[in-house]
Amino acid sequence: MPAQPLPDFSTSVRLKYVKLGYQYLVNHFLTLLLIPMIATCVLELVRRGPEELISIYNSLDLDVIHILCSSFVIIFVLTVYYMSRPRPVYLVDYACFKPAASCRVPFATFMEHTSMICEDPKSVQFQTRILERSGLGEETCLPPANHYIPPNPTMEAGRAEAQLVIFSAIDDLIKKTGLQPKHIDILVVNCSLFSPTPSLSAMIVNKYKLRSNIKSFNLSGMGCSAGLLSIDLARDLLQVLPGSNALVISTEIITPNYYKGNRRDMLLPNCLFRMGAAAILLSNRRRDATRAKYRLLHVVRTHKGADDRAYRCVYQEEDSDGHCGISLSKDLMAIAGDALKSNITTIGPLVLPMSEQLLFFFTLVGRKLINPTLRPYIPDFKQAFEHFCIHAGGRAVIDELQKSLQLSAEHVEASRMTLHRFGNTSSSSLWYELNYIESKGRMKRGDRVWQIGFGSGFKCNSAVWKCLRTVKTPVDGPWSECIHRYPVDIPEIVKL
Structure with missing residues (x-):
């Protein structure tokens, strides 16, 4: 008699529900263990009755000294626990710069200007191919100085762009929150490539007449992930300054950084980077918890600068003709993947x-002790987060993280649409993505958000936020006039 074939368990058993049952059992193990124990204790107390309980209490023979000492120990332990807890950091609100329509650079305009400025036809063709595959749309914007032929990358024009994007974002934030400039205790500004004297933070202090004792910081040269570095710095300061507000500004000034040469690895930023800025108000005051949108749970920073390849993969230098620009290495995606792996290893146990x-642990042990060729287990971060904000550095970056983290198209929708509508706005892109999620009405109370940023050095930084209240769909902001058109289909290649 021929042997009966084994049933196909992948179809005969609903593995999805088996996995859900496993997850529920493990994640709620303590609850499932404590409920029977508590129920048993309650039933035993009910069975004994009040008279027997009173007699047991009297038999303990506790005097006043014992009661006072026990009370003192309990109060002391609770006080130490309360005082040693980190202060909560709340994100009260934030605002993103919305560029004017006059700054728009459609593909035809960009390539027409490029062909008139660039003398090498091969460089023009290269930028055309990059733009066709970039994932950018027709509404991205460049600062006014870059619309000149040739561009006008002067210090004055750079300051004008900084004032435009930063002051606009701060004004919108003040309008949203009712914040008085005199109530700002901490100011952190990050802008990687434009670092004038006086600094951008001093420019803000001068414009809004901030207090003379404000804690002011200006971060430069730290790449696209500097926005989360600024959040981390502000968080640390809020731990030691009770009852304080922190204003964080994230931007990148494009004007002085237009590359005029022909090196292909330096032409990429010309095609991808666009103007943008974000202003974020943080607070450690508990009374702000009722009006704040989010609470900061974790910030994890990973720095790969000790490795020479990682250090030079995003590098500012001059080409053979003396033109200054940012070179992007071919190894960039591999280095970013390695940095992400290290960051995930740290943040995984936290979330x-x-x-x-x-x-993950059992798979790791199996690979080490049993079979080294065993496929590594990739944790399901969708169980830890409802929303993902991946730095919109380019289509390849988003594709790689979607594949590595096994995310759905909806999970990376905010990143793709931000890249399409605003381009790579460097450190502020994470806030345009968060605003996209809010503008779609998807942010609910209790939702967790994972922001992931990459930057030169090479760095990978993460921030985890928890939504404190269901966020109403914004009536203003960068997406207010176009959110009804998104998401849009982005083809692999847009023929120019």
């Missing part, structure tokens, strides 16, 4: 449910 941590 992943126990069911995912156990699966």
Whole structure:
């Protein structure tokens, strides 16, 4: 008699529900264990009755000294625990710069200007191919100085762009929150490539007449992930300055950084980077918890600068003709993947449910002790977060993270649409993405957001936020006039 074939368990058993059952059992193990114990104790107390309980209490023979000492120990322990807890950091609100229509650079305009400025036809063809595959749309914007032929990258024009994008974002934030400039205790500004004297932070202090004792910081040269570095710095300052507000500004000034040469690895930023800025108000005052949008849970920073390849993969230098620009290495995606892996290793235990941590641990042990060729287990971060904000550095960056983290198209929708509508706005792109999610009405109370940024050095930084209240769909902001058109289909190649 021929042997009966084994059933196809992948179809006969609903593995999806088996996995859900496993996750529920492991993640709620303590609850499932404590409920029977508590129920047993309650039933035993009810069975004994009040008279027997009173007699047991009297038999303990506790005097006043014992009661006072026990009370003192309990109060002391609770006080130490309360005082040693980190102060909560709330994101009260934020605002993103909305560029004017006059700054728009459609593909035809960009390539017409490029062909008139660039003398090498091969460089023009190269930029055309990059733009066709970039994932950018027709509404991205460049500062006024870059619309000149040739561009006018002067210090004055750079300051004019900085004042436009930064002051506009701060004004919108003040309008939203009712914040008085005199109530700003901490100011952190990050802009990687434009670092004038006086600094951008001093420019803001002068414009808004901030207090003379304000804690002011200006971060430069730290790349597209500097926005989360600024959040981390502000968080640390808020831990030691009770009752304070922190204003964080994230931007990149494009005007002085237009590359005029023909090196292909330096022409990429011309095609991808666009103007933008974000202003974020943080607070550690508990009374702000009622009006704040989010609470900061974790910030994890990974720096790969000790490796020479990682250090030079995003590098500012001069070409053979003396033109200054930013070179992007061919190894950039591999280095970014390695940095992301290190960052995930740190952030995973902080955010992943126990069911995912156990699966990862058992797989790791199996690879080490049993079979080194065993496929590594990739944790399901969708169980830890409802929303993902991946730095919109380019289509390849988003594609790689979607594949590595096994995310759906909806999870990376905010990143793709931000790249399409605004381009790579450097460190502020994460806030345009968060505003996209809010503008779609998807941010609910209790939702968790994972922001992931990459930057020169090479760095990968993460921030985890928890939504404190269901966010109403914004009536203003960068997406207010176009959100009804998104998401849009972005073809692999747009023929120019």
